[in-house]
Amino acid sequence: MGTSRNPERRTILKAAGASAAALGLAATTGCGGESGSGNGAVTIRYSWWGAEERAKKINRTIALFEKKYPKIKVKTDFQTYQSFWEKFQTQAAGGNPPDVFQNAVAFLRKYDKRRILLDLKSQVQAGNLSLDHFRADVTKVGEVDGKQLGIPVGSNTMALVVDKKVFQKAGVEPHAGWTWDDYFKALKTVHDRTKVPGDTGYFTIMYLYDLYLRQNGKAFFAKDGLGFDQADLTEWWTDGYNRVKAGIVTDPKVVQQDMPKSSLSAGHGASEFTWDNFTVRYSAEGDSTYGLAPIPTTDGKHTGQYLASLMLSASARTSHPKEVTQFIDFMVHDPEVGKIMGYDRGILATTEQYAAYQPADAVSKEIAQYEEDTAKSGVLGTITPHPSGADTVEAAFLRLGGDLGQGKTKVTDAVKQFFTEAEAAFQA
Amino acid sequence: MGRAVTLVKDSAPAARKARPAARATEGRPGRRRENLAGYLFMSPWIAGFLLLTAGPMVASLYFAFTDYNLFTTPKWVGFDNFTKMFDDPRWQKSVEVTAKYVIIGTPLKLLLALGVALLLAQSRRGQAFYRAAFYAPSLIGASVSVGFVWRSLFSDGAVVDRTQTFLGFHVGGWVGSADWVLYCLVALTVWQFGAPMVIFLAGLKQVPKELYEAAEMDGAGPLRRFWNITLPMISPVLFFNVLLETIHSFQIFGSAYVVSNTYCGPADGTLVYTCYLYQQGFKNSQMGFASAMAWMLLLAVALVTAVLFWSQKKWVHYEEDAR
Secondary structure (H helix, E strand, O other): OOOOOOHHHHHHHHHHHHHHHHHHHHHHHHHOOOOOOOOOOEEEEEEEEOOHHHHHHHHHHHHHHHHHOOOEEEEEEEEOHHHHHHHHHHHHHOOOOOOEEEEOHHHHHHHHHOOOEOOOHHHHHOOOOOOOOEHHHHHHHHEEOOEEOOEEEEEEOEEEEEEHHHHHHHOOOOOOOOEHHHHHHHHHHHHHHHOOOOEOOHHHOHHHHHHHHHHOOOOOEOOOOEOOOHHHHHHHHHHHHHHHHOOOEOOHHHHHHHOOOOOOOOOOOOEEEEEHHHHHHHHHHOOOOEEEEOOOEOOOOOOOOEOEEEEEEEEOOOOOHHHHHHHHHHHHHOHHHHHHHOOEOEEEOEHHHHHHOOOOOHHHHHHHHHHHHHHHOOOOEOOOOOOOOHHHHHHHHHHHHHHHHOOOOOHHHHHHHHHHHHHHHHHO | OHHHHHHHHHHHHHHHHHOOHHHOOOOOHHHHHHHHHHHHHHHHHHHHHHHHHHHHHHHHHHHOOEEOOOOOOOEEOOOHHHHHHHHOHHHHHHHHHHHHHHHHHHHHHHHHHHHHHHHHHOOOOOHHHHHHHHHHHHHHOOOHHHHHHHHHHOOOOOHHHHHHHHHOOOOOOOOOOOOOHHHHHHHHHHHOOHHHHHHHHHHHHHOOHHHHHHHHHOOOOHHHHHHHHHHHHHHHHHHHHHHHHHHHHHOOOHHHHHHOOOOOOOOOOOOOHHHHHHHHHHHOOOHHHHHHHHHHHHHHHHHHHHHHHHHHHHHOOOOOOOO
C-alpha cells in the first residue's frame, strides 16, 4: 500500500501543492492596496456614522464630486455612531484607517495623540483647501495645539427641546434667561398638571453638565483631565436622583426601554436636552409637536453655550493627501452639496452653503432661527478642549448616571467610580 | 484493505519495541510522501489555525501582562492587570452576572431538554414534526434578529408585561429593569433547548428495551424505571450535555449585547463577562486588561471542566463490557 507509486497519487500531490501555493499567493495579493491604477485615477476611502438617510444624501454629493474630479474615485462605508468608532479604532490600530472620515470634537486629541490625524495646515498653505467663509469662527472647533485636525461641515449647539403640546396644556412657557429654579418649577408644574415627567434625564448628559459648569466658571474638561471635583458631581447627581424619585424626571428604566427611540418622542417626558440639529428626529419619531427652548441659566444671562460641530478629518497615513483635501474642500464649500445635505449634520458651516440652502420645513427653519438667535444674544463662548479619552468618559457619565437614577448605586459610589474610570480613560 | 489495516495495527507496536532507535531513520519514502500529502491537504486548516487561532492566542497571552492601548508599544506590567481585576467593581459585577446566568440557565435548559426528550421518545403520531419544531429555536436562537424580537417581547407594555399584569403581578418590562433583565437572557437560552434535546433523544434510543421489560415484570413504576434505568443509562449523554452547555454558557455575548442595545445594561444588569471584556478592549482601549480577562475566563472554564470530569466518577455510568 505504502510503496505503490501510481501516477494518480502524484497528480493529486502536485495539485495539492499547487493549490496551496495559489492560496498563499492569493493571500499576499489580497492584502495589497488598490489605489493608483494605470490611468492615473486615485481611489480614496471615506467613512462616516449616521442613518440611512444621511448615506443617501452623501452618496449624491459624492456623485457631484466625482463628476468634477473624474480622476478621484470615492469608496464609502458607514455605520451607526458606536459601531463606527469601534471599527475605526481597529482600523486605525491596524494602520489602515479610511483616508477621510467624519469626526467630532471628543476624538480629536485621542487620535492626535495616536498620530492618526493629518494636520491640514500644510494643505491649506498649498492651496488645496480654503478656510475662508466659515461662519462664526467655527473652524476653531477643529484646532488642537495649533494644528488644524478637522474641518467643520456643520455647526450645532446644545438646546432644550420641548413637547409643545404638553407644555401648553400645563400652561408653562419657557423664556430666554430663565434660571434653573424656574426650569425645575416648570417641570413640576408639567408633572402636576399632565402626569408626564417634565424631563427625560438631564443629569446624565455630559454636554449639559458642561454648560452648567461653564455658567459657574468651570468646565467639564480641563486640558488633560476633568474640570470639576467630586463634590460638584455629588451635588449634581443627588439632585438628579431626587428629581427622578419625585417623578418630575423620567425613570431611567423607561428611558432604557424606549431606546433607540427617545423618551421625549415616546411621550414619556416633556422635554430633553440635546443638540439642536437632532430636533428633526423627534418629529420623525413622535406624534406631538416639538420646539426649541433656551437653556436655563444660573445668573439669568449666561447659558454657557458654544458652537460644536461635526467635521471631516483626514488620515495622516493617506497616500493621497492632496486628493483627500480637495475632497474636503469640495464638501464644505460647494453650494450644491449644501443644498443636498441641508441641516443633517448641523447648520451648514460655510456661508456659501448656508446661503444656498433654504429650509422648507418648519423644524429646519426653527433650528436655523435658534442658532441665529443664540449667536445674536451674545451667549456663545468658545469650546473647551476635550482630552484624549473624552468619548469613554462621556459613556461612563451616561451609564453611571442611569445606574444611580435606577437606584442601583449610591450617588457617592457612582461618583467615585466615575472618577476612577475617567482617570483610566485619560491614561489609555 | 481490511487486511492492510490489521497488518499495520499488529506490526507497528512490534517494530517499535524491536528497534526504537531505528525508527527515526527508517527509510520508507512511500510513507513519507503519503504523510506529506496528508499535511498538504491539511495545510489550509493548519494555516488557518496558526494564523487565526494559535497566533492571536500567543499574542493575547503576552498582552495580558502589558499595558496596551492598540496604538503604542505594549508596556510590560507583570501581573498588574490581574490584580487590577479583583479591585474593579465592574469586573466583580461581570463575574457575578455570568455566574448567575450559568447557574440558573444551564440546569433549567437541560431539565427542559430532558423532559421534552422523554415525551418525544415515545412513538406517537406527528412525532417528527414535534422534534423539528422543538429543535428549530436552536437553529435561529443565536441570531441578532431573535435578540431584537426578545427585546420587544420583554419591554414595558409588551406581551410578557401584559400577561404578567393579567396574571396579577406587575414587574413591568424586563428589558429596562436591572433586576429582571438577566432572566430575559436566561429565557432566551432555555428556549433553545432543542440542541441538547436531540442529543438526549439519541441517548434514550440506545437504552435496551429488555431492561424496561424486565423492570416492569418486577413491578417497577415509571418513576422507578426512570431513576434506576433511564438515568444511569443516559448518564454519559447527560454528562456530555452538562459539559457542553456549561462551557457554552460562560461564553454568552451576542444575546446580552443585542438585548441591552449594546450597553450591557441597564445598570450593568447584562454585563456578562465577555461583554465587559469587549467594552474594555474595543471601547476603552484597554487591550492589555481585556487580554488578561480572556485568560482568566479560560482558566475559570478549565477549572469548571476539570471539576466536572472529576465528578463523573461518582455519577456517570459507562457500560464496562469491552466488546
